[in-house]
Amino acid sequence: MSVLELNGRVFDASTTGTLTLTGEGSATTNVTQGLAKSWIQGTAASSISTQDSFNFSSVTDTSTGRITPQFANNMGNSGFSAPMVSNQLHMALSSSSTSSFHLTAYNSSHSEVDSDQMCSTVHGDLA
């Protein structure tokens, strides 16, 4: 175990690879758990294009409004969080596995529609 103190905030890296730091009050925060494990920003309009990303190997254009990003480093289980935004009215996470997840964008009529801009961030445990 090694400990680093910076301006009174203590970073504590355990031998298991967990990194914690002092949080609010006397509590400690598990940094590893809080890190985004993947993120992606791109367009799914005239064609699928990834502007930038981290920890993805591909994006599949499944149909109108639907895309499937595939992880480079799988998640440890399918219970991860993948909040997403787009320029459409709302988006949905329709299903997920440890290797990918399906995003669908809907317009105000609740029809599936392509998005000019979309982005998503994934939190959870890595495999």
Added chain:
Amino acid sequence: MIQTPEFQGTHLWNRLSWAKENLEMYRSEYCVVYEDSMDECAKVLHPDPNWMACALQGGILPPVSSYWELKKDENTPGFEKHTRGPELLHNMKPIDAMTEEQAIEYLIQKDIPMHVWQDSDKSNKPRMVICKKSQLPSTRSWRNSWKIKEDCINTNNIEEAA
């Protein structure tokens, strides 16, 4: 070209972090069109530019068979979480640099269902085509009707079957 550190035993996620900071994205002009269900329209797989950079660089990615093993584990009844990540992804010897063509082939085997690519040359009609993005239909008006052309032999276009 920057030298890849010795990464065997390093968490894959940390290798990807190194690549993100040190490698230029590579935007492939190729994509893979495939049909995995008769009742659905064609799907189009687009390689990720950061992943392509890793593939071309070499020494970062695990063998594709690691992903097949993870898939097997996930399909096992009672699966809750992966326990073989270190063995399959992080401790496995990383593969060498690939050409763009090899990288696309790797990606097909990783991200497209096995039943699509395993016997793709034995089916009555093509189920998978590698093509340039410029060969895709220019409009998405009929996106949900896209199908691979019957006479397509991996160099042709896909059509709007609407």
